[in-house]
Amino acid sequence: MSDPARPAAPSIRPAVLADDEALGRLDRDTWSPLHAVTPMPEPPYEAYFDVNHRPEDVLVAQDAAGGALCGYVRLVHPTPLASNAHVLQINGLAVAEHARGRGVARLLLRAARAEADRRGARRITLRVLGHNAPARALYASEGFAVEGVLPGEFFLDGRYVDDVLMGRPVDG
Incomplete structure (x- = not known):
């Protein structure tokens, strides 16, 4: 039996060009030194989609009530090399503040894995900052294992x- 006080799970769908403004806003609203290696975005804001960030690389979570976007995951090839074409990398994952704690990130990770399988990938990888314990725990619970560490790779907030x-097989 469903809990009437708990919102319905969002639907996951491929992004479309018309999602650009909403994705840009979501990206800015979820910026945090816990996961960002770039400075906080400031106006004038750039478009979310560009030559390196295409709608076909993004899956979005859409609230059941109202249809607002509440999260996204971006899945890209880590390199342009044919010898690396069997690998897809999660190159962005965000969940709106109001949707946190509802399993949206987990839904997006599972959708990314299904999309990687649909696209014929054998592996799925990601990079996460060492101090982002909540994200690391989520990824580990979804079968991602630490495959390497670049110590002190970034200097953020004075440290x-x-x-x-991290990575995992698509079909495992």
Whole structure:
């Protein structure tokens, strides 16, 4: 039996060009030194989609009530090399503040894995900052394992932070 006080799970769908403004806003609203290696965005804001960030690389979570976007995951090839074409990398994951704690990030990770399988990938990888314990725990619970650490790769908020490389097979 469903809990009437708990919102329905969002639907996951491929992004479309018309999502550009909403995705840009979501990206800015979820910026945090816990996961960002770039400075906080400031106006004038750039478009979310560009030559390196295309709608076909993004899956969005859409609230059941109202249809607002409440999260996204971006899945790209880590390199342009044919010898690396069997790998897809999560190159962005965000969940709106109001949707946190509802399993949206987990839904997006599972959708990314299904999309990687649909696209014929054998592996899925990601990079996460060492101090982002909540994200690392989520990724580990979804079968991602630490495959490497770049110690002190980033200098953020006055301290050196590790870049943690994680991965998993698509079909495992």
